[in-house]
Amino acid sequence: xxxxWAIPDYMVRESRRARRxxxxxxxxxxxxxxxxxxxxxxxxxxxxxxxxxxxxxALERTHPVEELKRPESIQLGLLDDTWSVEYSPSQQQRLSLxxxxxxxxLLTGAVNSPVTVAAALNHxxxxxxxxxxxxxxxxxGAELSLPFSRVSVRRQKTKWGSCSxxxxxxxxxxxxxxxxxxxxxxxxxxxxxxxxxDHSKKFWDLLETFEPNARQTAAKVREASESVxxxxxx
Numbered sequence: 001x002x003x004x005w006a007i008p009d010y011m012v013r014e015s016r017r018a019r020r021x022x023x024x025x026x027x028x029x030x031x032x033x034x035x036x037x038x039x040x041x042x043x044x045x046x047x048x049x050x051x052x053x054x055x056x057x058a059l060e061r062t063h064p065v066e067e068l069k070r071p072e073s074i075q076l077g078l079l080d081d082t083w084s085v086e087y088s089p090s091q092q093q094r095l096s097l098x099x100x101x102x103x104x105x106l107l108t109g110a111v112n113s114p115v116t117v118a119a120a121l122n123h124x125x126x127x128x129x130x131x132x133x134x135x136x137x138x139x140x141g142a143e144l145s146l147p148f149s150r151v152s153v154r155r156q157k158t159k160w161g162s163c164s165x166x167x168x169x170x171x172x173x174x175x176x177x178x179x180x181x182x183x184x185x186x187x188x189x190x191x192x193x194x195x196x197x198d199h200s201k202k203f204w205d206l207l208e209t210f211e212p213n214a215r216q217t218a219a220k221v222r223e224a225s226e227s228v229x230x231x232x233x234x
Contacts, residue, residue: 010115021039072084095116105124147194
């Protein structure tokens, strides 16, 4: 620890691609420790302390965006759902999340850390998005006769969705925050890329057969990131 300065709260993220423990600093995530799956977490604190000087310099070079705060409620526009969030502090270092009747999320443990809370909520959001978006894309693909090879749901900071030449579609889990018609447009847009992997006139003609107001909706979707809360961008 550097005199007069303490290492801020950090998030620990397990990654299948990680081969060793690393530290990342960014405007969106702040301080993040990336470890391989199943890594012994008892070694993390000492490693972070050993990198205190580097962390301080990296944070000083980073321009933080909106301050990360714990949400009191979560609005999922796609599902027309509102969840209230309750916090129960305890001595345990990890944080647990429980869905209660009445659309209540109860977080227990290290709830005083907004970074830790964001990590738990994102884990919940990821599972919920996969349950909702994957079957929906399957139904739309069958309904519109636009087959795809596979679908994944993950965090994407700059795109709502993407499609590869192999017809593999990736969807942003934050689509849950969009109104239903806008989210549907994104799914149909990516399905159309399975037939036309470009944004040519033929692509837009195809898209507009399923989404007559495609161009107007596309403009709204480009501005829709404002509906995503800060914690969901971590």
